[in-house]
Each structure stands twice: as structure tokens, then as C-alpha cells.
Amino acid sequence: MLKLIKTRAGISLPVLVVPRSGKNEIVGVIEGRLKIKLTAPPVGGAANRELITFLVKQLGIERSSICLQMGQKQKRKVLEIKGIDEKTLLEKLSPWI
Numbered sequence: 001m002l003k004l005i006k007t008r009a010g011i012s013l014p015v016l017v018v019p020r021s022g023k024n025e026i027v028g029v030i031e032g033r034l035k036i037k038l039t040a041p042p043v044g045g046a047a048n049r050e051l052i053t054f055l056v057k058q059l060g061i062e063r064s065s066i067c068l069q070m071g072q073k074q075k076r077k078v079l080e081i082k083g084i085d086e087k088t089l090l091e092k093l094s095p096w097i
Contacts, residue, residue, distance in 0.1 A: 002097055003032035004089065010065070010082040011089050017075050019047040024054045026096040033076065034093065048072060055079070059092045
């Protein structure tokens with residue numbers, strides 16, 4: 001089960017990123033984290049930028065409403081998504097979880 005954390009501004013979303021994959025895709029939930037495969041390498045922040053761009057597109061949210069909270073140089077990351085509640089986020093993620 002996905003472990004979402006409610007914050008003052010929205011929701012913290014834990015993710016597990018697999019860089020240098022064949023395509024960008026959400027593959028499910030592993031150890032309470034949303035597992036996301038990305039084509040970008042983990043060099044110079046490329047995977048972090050691609051992660052945010054990919055989630056903005058998949059979730060239909062504004063770029064300004066999502067930021068990397070923890071894990072800038074790790075596969076395990078935490079994103080903060082502002083202006084959304086847990087129910088709405090789970091509905092948007094329902095095809096993958």
C-alpha cells in the first residue's frame with residue numbers, strides 16, 4: 001500500500017526511481033513507495049527533472065505544485081504535491097496502484 005503523508009500544503013509522495021530504463025512509466029507500489037522507471041540517467045539532476053515532468057503530465061497538475069522534498073541524489077525520494085488531498089491523489093494514481 002502506498003504510504004502518503006499529509007502536510008500543511010498537500011501530500012508527501014514517497015517514490016522509488018529506476019533511472020536509465022527503457023521508457024518512462026509507473027510500475028506500481030514497492031515497499032510503500034510509488035515505483036517509477038525513467039529513461040534519464042542519474043547525472044546532473046536529469047532524472048529528478050524528468051521525474052517531475054513525467055508526474056506533472058501523468059497527474060495533470062501544475063509544475064509549480066510539485067517539488068522534490070528529499071532524496072535529490074538517491075533512488076528513494078519524497079515529493080511534495082501542493083494543493084491536493086489524499087483522496088484526489090489516490091484517484092489520479094489508481095491506474096497504477
